[in-house]
Amino acid sequence: MSKPRDGLGSLLPVLNYLKPYKARLVAASLALLFTAGATLSLGWGLQTLIDEGFGGGTSADLRSAIGLLLTIAAAMAVGTFVRFYLVSWLGERVSADLRKAVFENIVRLHPGYFESNRSGEIMSRLTTDTTLLQTIIGSSFSMALRSSLTLVGALVMMFVTNLKLSLIIAVGVPLVLLPILVFGRRVRRLSNQSQDSIASVGSYAGEIIQHIRVVQSYTREQFESDAFALEVERAFAIARKRIRQRALLICTAILLLFAGMSGMLWEGGQDVISGRMSGGELGAFVFYAIMVGSGVATISEVWGELQRAAGAAERLVELTRTQSLIADPVTPCSAQLSSQPSLALENVTFRYPTRPDVAALEAFSLPIESGRSLALVGPSGAGKSTVFELLQRFYDPQEGRVTIDGIDIRDLNLQQLREQIALVPQQPALFTGDVRYNIAYGRPNATEAEIQAAARTAHAHEFISQLPAGYDSHLGEQGVRLSGGQRQRIALARAILNDPKILLLDEATSALDTESEYHVQKALEELMQGRTTVIIAHRLSTILHADKIAVMDKGRLVATGKHQALLQDNALYARLAQLQFRESDSES
Numbered sequence: 001m002s003k004p005r006d007g008l009g010s011l012l013p014v015l016n017y018l019k020p021y022k023a024r025l026v027a028a029s030l031a032l033l034f035t036a037g038a039t040l041s042l043g044w045g046l047q048t049l050i051d052e053g054f055g056g057g058t059s060a061d062l063r064s065a066i067g068l069l070l071t072i073a074a075a076m077a078v079g080t081f082v083r084f085y086l087v088s089w090l091g092e093r094v095s096a097d098l099r100k101a102v103f104e105n106i107v108r109l110h111p112g113y114f115e116s117n118r119s120g121e122i123m124s125r126l127t128t129d130t131t132l133l134q135t136i137i138g139s140s141f142s143m144a145l146r147s148s149l150t151l152v153g154a155l156v157m158m159f160v161t162n163l164k165l166s167l168i169i170a171v172g173v174p175l176v177l178l179p180i181l182v183f184g185r186r187v188r189r190l191s192n193q194s195q196d197s198i199a200s201v202g203s204y205a206g207e208i209i210q211h212i213r214v215v216q217s218y219t220r221e222q223f224e225s226d227a228f229a230l231e232v233e234r235a236f237a238i239a240r241k242r243i244r245q246r247a248l249l250i251c252t253a254i255l256l257l258f259a260g261m262s263g264m265l266w267e268g269g270q271d272v273i274s275g276r277m278s279g280g281e282l283g284a285f286v287f288y289a290i291m292v293g294s295g296v297a298t299i300s301e302v303w304g305e306l307q308r309a310a311g312a313a314e315r316l317v318e319l320t321r322t323q324s325l326i327a328d329p330v331t332p333c334s335a336q337l338s339s340q341p342s343l344a345l346e347n348v349t350f351r352y353p354t355r356p357d358v359a360a361l362e363a364f365s366l367p368i369e370s371g372r373s374l375a376l377v378g379p380s381g382a383g384k385s386t387v388f389e390l391l392q393r394f395y396d397p398q399e400g401r402v403t404i405d406g407i408d409i410r411d412l413n414l415q416q417l418r419e420q421i422a423l424v425p426q427q428p429a430l431f432t433g434d435v436r437y438n439i440a441y442g443r444p445n446a447t448e449a450e451i452q453a454a455a456r457t458a459h460a461h462e463f464i465s466q467l468p469a470g471y472d473s474h475l476g477e478q479g480v481r482l483s484g485g486q487r488q489r490i491a492l493a494r495a496i497l498n499d500p501k502i503l504l505l506d507e508a509t510s511a512l513d514t515e516s517e518y519h520v521q522k523a524l525e526e527l528m529q530g531r532t533t534v535i536i537a538h539r540l541s542t543i544l545h546a547d548k549i550a551v552m553d554k555g556r557l558v559a560t561g562k563h564q565a566l567l568q569d570n571a572l573y574a575r576l577a578q579l580q581f582r583e584s585d586s587e588s
Helices: 007-054 059-106 118-161 163-210 214-216 220-276 279-321 382-389 414-418 436-441 448-457 461-465 483-500 514-528 540-545 565-569 571-587
Strands: 343-350 361-368 372-375 401-404 421-422 501-504 531-538 546-553 556-561
Touching: 007 059, 007 118, 007 163, 007 279, 059 118, 059 279, 118 163, 118 279, 163 214, 163 220, 214 220, 220 279, 343 382, 361 382, 361 401, 361 556, 372 382, 372 540, 382 501, 382 531, 401 540, 421 483, 436 448, 436 483, 448 461, 448 483, 448 514, 501 514, 546 565, 546 571, 556 571, 565 571
Parallel strands: 372 531, 372 546, 421 501, 501 531
Antiparallel strands: 343 361, 343 401, 546 556
């Protein structure tokens, strides 16, 4: 987390989002000034009503005074309508723009960022915090400005109306502002804690819902309910402290204010009794004093909201300003890549940011020939998945380099690099949408014929056609309505449609039943033709079909070669192959 700004300074970067809408902001400001002026003129209307309407002695005088009040009220109503509409529009617009800015930056951050930042907390910032800011900009901030204008205007009118009584009120105003400043700091600190606790609750619930089958299969429903209840109670305890501070702020402000007004009314009443001022002047003065009081009360209440907004703004601005560790080069390489590019890792040493003391790869060099297939073999933790991460440039190595056609991938635009690659993972990622959307995810402008051709190549067209709405069938969250083999074939169809030059296969058949494996394997064979392919191999069948095998262990390259040669020359490979043979025998 970045260091918090002092006071309301955290809101300034958010207010910059108002700049594109200067015309509406100016119109809203004019409406605000007009409404404040109309509100202040009510004191003059009230004085006229008492001294001339009631004191004039004729119906005409009373009619004229009431007509003046109605005219002022109409002006207030029109000004309030314009102000409310424009300010509310600005609040919604800025909230929408801020959400877009935050999300646009999030989707470009390096994957390592999400290892140390929970998705639930990020979602809370994207939704809850932006909604809070929308309320502040579209309502509370406008109320604070209006109250400030009427407060200053009412103070000026009070001094014009009666100097002595105004001094009594003026002494009380600083006494009211003092607790606002004291309690405001506490409210802001607790607001930050409250927003963090809400994010924690959302993150916890999201994780449990995502893994609900595991929770229920291990009968951990009651445990998770109790744990969630503790998170909720923790959030409530922080919110209770924040509410108490705000309540104390408002209570103190009102008590001090009305103590001052009581002294003013006593002095003013004495002046009316002695004839030193008229009833209309006292009525106007009381009206202005009430405006001062209500202005202070509103500001004291809104101040707490503004402090909460400052906390939310800090969190959102932090997200918009977070820089990805993986960025496009200042001057990208313009060289054209071949149709079957070669790859290479050259003396690479890499440590994950979350595990800086452990080398996932160390002094690792591996050439990957153009248009050929290479299988990565090794025990768990050998660094096979890390090779995939580096080839896609999700991370940069601390030492060495990764090349494509001899070009350091750091010299290429990320889009230019990743357009050449398609990953088919062990657990395919499907989105909440229909079949067509998921297949065409990498090529949204693909035609229906191209989508269906890719599905046929992936051996998926037959089962898709049997779905209730065919290619328009919705798959549910993460493709929950399909079997594992069907999800895998949808992912394969997506890769086929993308027509990549480089194919990364994280053993896409290891978790499938025999029939699904057959269909997926056939689709993979067609997909691999004429492409540079790297495979994380878990099954012997995949190893045997690869042009070359690389044996890895503890982040180092142990050996490379063909299956038979490695069986004779490499003990680690022989042991892994023996285990694979045993598994194959037991499965058969």
